[in-house]
Amino acid sequence: xxxxxxxxxxxxxxxxxxxxxxxxxxxxxxxxxxxxxxxxxxxxxxxxxxxxxxxxxxxxxxxxxxxxxxxxxxxxxxxxxxxxxxxxxxxxxxxxxxxxxxxxxxxxxxxxxxxxxxxxxxxxxxxxxxxxxxxxxxxxxxxxxxxxxxxx
Amino acid sequence: xxxxxxxxxxxxxxxxxxxxxxxxxxxxxxxxxxxxxxxxxxxxxxxxxxxxxxxxxxxxxxxxxxxxxxxxxxxxxxxxxxxxxxxxxxxxxxxxxxxxxxxxxxxxxxxxxxxxxxxxxxxxxxxxxxxxxxxxxxxxxxxxxxxxxxxx
Amino acid sequence: xxxxxxxxxxxxxxxxxxxxxxxxxxxxxxxxxxxxxxxxxxxxxxxxxxxxxxxxxxxxxxxxxxxxxxxxxxxxxxxx
Amino acid sequence: xxxxxxxxxxxxxxxxxxxxxxxxxxxxxxxxxxxxxxxxxxxxxxxxxxxxxxxxxxxxxxxxxxxxxxxxxxxxxxxx
Numbered sequence: 001x002x003x004x005x006x007x008x009x010x011x012x013x014x015x016x017x018x019x020x021x022x023x024x025x026x027x028x029x030x031x032x033x034x035x036x037x038x039x040x041x042x043x044x045x046x047x048x049x050x051x052x053x054x055x056x057x058x059x060x061x062x063x064x065x066x067x068x069x070x071x072x073x074x075x076x077x078x079x080x081x082x083x084x085x086x087x088x089x090x091x092x093x094x095x096x097x098x099x100x101x102x103x104x105x106x107x108x109x110x111x112x113x114x115x116x117x118x119x120x121x122x123x124x125x126x127x128x129x130x131x132x133x134x135x136x137x138x139x140x141x142x143x144x145x146x147x148x149x150x151x152x
Numbered sequence: 153x154x155x156x157x158x159x160x161x162x163x164x165x166x167x168x169x170x171x172x173x174x175x176x177x178x179x180x181x182x183x184x185x186x187x188x189x190x191x192x193x194x195x196x197x198x199x200x201x202x203x204x205x206x207x208x209x210x211x212x213x214x215x216x217x218x219x220x221x222x223x224x225x226x227x228x229x230x231x232x233x234x235x236x237x238x239x240x241x242x243x244x245x246x247x248x249x250x251x252x253x254x255x256x257x258x259x260x261x262x263x264x265x266x267x268x269x270x271x272x273x274x275x276x277x278x279x280x281x282x283x284x285x286x287x288x289x290x291x292x293x294x295x296x297x298x299x300x301x302x303x304x
Numbered sequence: 305x306x307x308x309x310x311x312x313x314x315x316x317x318x319x320x321x322x323x324x325x326x327x328x329x330x331x332x333x334x335x336x337x338x339x340x341x342x343x344x345x346x347x348x349x350x351x352x353x354x355x356x357x358x359x360x361x362x363x364x365x366x367x368x369x370x371x372x373x374x375x376x377x378x379x380x381x382x383x384x
Numbered sequence: 385x386x387x388x389x390x391x392x393x394x395x396x397x398x399x400x401x402x403x404x405x406x407x408x409x410x411x412x413x414x415x416x417x418x419x420x421x422x423x424x425x426x427x428x429x430x431x432x433x434x435x436x437x438x439x440x441x442x443x444x445x446x447x448x449x450x451x452x453x454x455x456x457x458x459x460x461x462x463x464x
């Protein structure tokens with residue numbers, strides 16, 4: 001059971017992960033990562049995407065994760081639009097027979113969503129919007145999977 | 153905010169992780185792993201522990217995780233007693249400024265809980281109880297952190 | 305019918321628009337001409353990709369957009 | 385007062401009991417004597433640890449448990 005979506009309203013990770021746990025009831029483990037807008041620091045965050053590429057690229061990423069890890073289900077939810085401090089931006093969860101597959105699949109998907117998927121992010125601080133590029137660390141993280149470094 | 157506990161009743165991961173998210177509101181990410189009794193296969197699972205060592209060893213493991221990773225909070229809940237198929241056995245969650253600290257801390261804690269913490273596990277199949285030793289893979293996983301391989 | 309050029313992420317601010325309609329067909333030279341100097345300068349950087357009809361071009365200079373197609377200008381991404 | 389020997393995990397089945405009270409003080413030779421042959425055999429394996437008073441002994445043969453203390457026999461673990 002895969003649940004790959006762009007989310008325009010408030011993202012509810014628990015709901016999606018609970019559904020995964022029910023659907024993949026023979027999984028020995030479920031790993032989850034939830035990325036959030038920090039409660040303090042920014043006034044708002046905006047995620048933009050490109051209709052013709054973004055969701056298809058997430059679906060391709062899910063296929064790569066399935067090919068690489070032994071998974072029983074995968075959740076990949078990504079917010080788009082304007083987000084308030086504290087709101088979840090992204091939720092990736094993987095159910096697997098063995099824990100390392102679940103944990104590594106989440107790690108793999110997050111590295112790709114951070115710096116190799118079709119999203120553009122800007123932050124509002126002091127009333128000013130500013131575009132954010134991936135940190136150098138994000139590119140290093142991605143390179144660990146030794147694949148082409150371009151977006152999927 | 154750390155929440156390190158042995159749990160005798162049903163383990164509720166969502167509650168603990170939601171509390172972590174609230175307490176560590178400046179965290180950019182929360183990684184979670186939930187290990188469960190598979191829904192099919194075994195009739196029951198029993199986890200035993202040793203009062204004088206088990207919880208102190210989990211607290212020591214939490215300290216090691218804090219020393220090694222930049223964390224804003226850590227949840228480590230482990231069931232003891234008899235568990236039914238489908239029930240959660242263990243929940244580890246870490247909140248951190250950056251996602252790799254959160255994901256790696258969960259990975260680190262799980263590897264140690266699996267094969268280097270004071271728990272003993274047996275499974276009931278076909279009416280017969282059988283003690284389970286860690287898989288060879290669990291020891292390999294633990295060795296990745298290149299520490300002494302004995303229980304903490 | 306026309307070709308729609310979509311400006312993504314920071315290129316939206318550089319272009320001062322989310323999209324622009326130009327007459328088709330559209331090739332690389334035509335694209336550089338239509339988007340204005342500031343966007344053209346960024347387009348020449350390797351890290352800016354171009355998609356046509358929902359496919360990212362492996363060689364953007366080979367762009368050949370037909371009437372009715374969408375051409376997207378894709379600066380470096382940052383998600384999560 | 386006495387020393388309480390605790391049998392953990394599979395050693396519980398081997399010993400046929402969760403614990404046993406023996407007169408203190410208790411050293412390594414005394415422990416091997418009191419637990420019976422089957423448990424003693426396992427105790428001699430390096431992968432079985434011994435704790436005294438809540439501390440795991442780095443050298444179990446140096447056991448020296450006083451009256452009232454708990455001695456725990458710890459076979460290989462498996463959690464999670």
